[in-house]
Amino acid sequence: MEKKTKEEYVHPLLEVKDLSVSFRMYDTGLEQYDLKVISNLNIDVKQGEIVAVAGSSGSGKSLLAHAVMGLLPENAATTGEMYYKGMPLIQKEKEQLRGKEIALVPQSVAYLDPSMRVGTQVLGEKPDQRKRKEQKEVFSRLHLEEHVERLYPFQLSGGMARRVLVSTALISGADLIIADEPTPGLDLEMAVEALTCFREMADEGKAVILITHDIDLAFHVADRVAVFYAGTTVEIAPSKDFREGPEALRHPYSKALWRALPQNGFVPIPGFQPYAKALPKGCLFAPRCPNRTEECEKPIPMQELRGGTVRCIHAT
Amino acid sequence: MRLEAKNVSFRYNERSPWILREVTVTVEEGERVGLIGPSGYGKSTLLRLMGGYLKPASGEILLDGKPLEKKGISPVQLIYQHPEKAINPRWKMKKVLEESGMFREEVMEALGIEKEWLGRYPRELSGGELQRFCVARSLFQGTHFLLADEMSTMLDVITQAQIWNLMVKEVQERNIGLLMVTHNKALAKKVCTRCIDLREQGGR
């Protein structure tokens, strides 16, 4: 991956178009139904860029990561297209790429092998001198003391484990890093340090998808922010729009997110994200939206607006 | 009423290092106190001690000058970070709410719990919805202090604002004392009447 052709910079490294995922579930008896957890989701990430994915739990954030990595369970049915470096991404390739070119920073320590020392695990198979040096560097950057290498996962505290997981992806040398909630449990200083690491990775030409609900941290390190709601993308905007405030944002949900932050008024909108079993027709946000009209019951496409994209017909 | 930790020290056993040392914290009725500071200073441990979930190695936990009762329904209740772990996955939500046996319907309304959720199992609700149940369960008749351990860290910001707004209102109305742990300084500033940094206390 040392030499990059020009083409690779033109194409987004990863592009997801109209992804839908549904799970086949059993109802109380023998009846089965399809639970649509992701509908018409779009996202793309270029080299040298961090795209933060923001949204509440149940908005499909983690599932996106699993879909890209090919880790969805058997009962999941997916439609839509995924491209990696301009090539269609299918299950077989995902399996080949994961861990090598695409790395995941998982949500929990449960993903570490409990019987293997942390150091060995982080280095992966056949570590060379360069990798070892890199590992030492990353560890000290993340304030992991040297003896941590020799510990087993169960001996790590929550925050330490989180940092070990982050370091794994940083050392792996992958081109695309998907970080699934890397910050909860870390205090501010550590969280910022971990995110700075991702920023530097991106500046070196890697692409990072940062899944998080710590949105105030996210829009300080990310280049763009994708806002998810009820399993779909409602807005993709440059992070500076989020720093500026609701006037710069496009979708009413993004504006609501901004206003609910403790530092920005702490004012929540009422209502709840719809349950995947009972999704509304058309715009998924309509039931909570102040601007809804009858038009909102039709399918809503993503549209370009002021340097971002938004899934709302009333956005200006 | 007043809940206090007086010169409390704690470690898991005689060989392990001290997690808390000679810490004194007082929370008055109607007060909202934030515990801030980096991880590793025993914030969560202090909360568990003050709720009577752990026994201090030395020092005492006093409620109105008397040691906390070990048995019976406790006037000091703790709310955890992960609501899905604090609720029995095999129970319907109605049973969860009524576990204290002293549940009042108006709490449900105050916390925005929909009637329809009561018939569901925990796995059919989101984290934010479950956390409302945990709060509601703890706010029975006779709750005087609430301890919140990073209770909104796993929630999205809208749900976080919804829950805290409702909770602050409820706590104010009933003159309940609140002690919360958080990493989010902005949140603490919005919710609390005062903040304590354990680094200035006798933490590690």
Place this chain on the structure above:
Amino acid sequence: MKSRTGRFSVNRRTRTILTLILIFAFLFGIYLAGTIMSDELIQADFSQKGLKPSWEHPFGTDLLGRDMLVRTIKGLSISIVVGTVASSVSAVIALFVGVAAATGSSRLDHFINWLIDLVMGIPHTVLLILISFACGKGLRGVLIGVAVTHWTGLARLIRSEVLQIRSQQYIEVSRRLGHNSRWITIHHILPHMIPQFLIGLILMFPHAIMHESSLTFLGFGLSPEQPAIGIILSESMKYLSTGMWWLAFFPGLMLVIVVLLFDRLGENLKKIVDPYSAHE
């Protein structure tokens, strides 16, 4: 997922339940057949003695001219009864002991662990023979023998499950909401044990049946008048060298089939009560 469009496609849970019902029906059928068939069908008839398998006597006849098919079914029927009773008793013991170990004092826990090690440490068959012999052999001896030797594995499993659940946060909450140990055990812990208990119970069946047969085979179990599988097999040993292979082959095969079916029953049940089976 792939065969969803097919007209006869049945989802996995339906298939599992159908298998479950079929196996259950088969086993219950054998039990019923065994109890309903009159003993006259296995009266000695020397004109028919030692016949090879034929359409009239699919399993052949023995040296007293008794039909081997009827004897086998009657034997299996007894085996199933012994298996049911002994494993139910055993599973209930396991539940009590396991819960007691996990919720009681650490002294009780140590004692129970020691007891489990003790029972597991002595060779199974030896212990079975001793207990069955001491209780006067026969049906009662076998039942007691099998019941008091089979609970250990399940008890250990239940103990660790209970310990795991007791460390959950919702148990802590329950305690601070004023509930005592007994209330928590009944309302929080026992409901979690039901699937473990049922699966443990059914997977104990094959063991119980095998041990009953081997005990009887060795002459420490059911009395020779009863048409038990163990008796049939031990009788047939004498005639194997004379070339009367069917005396041992069919009853033995049927015993293996019944044992395997019970095993399948347990495995299928496991799939259904598994909380993750809602996803397919």
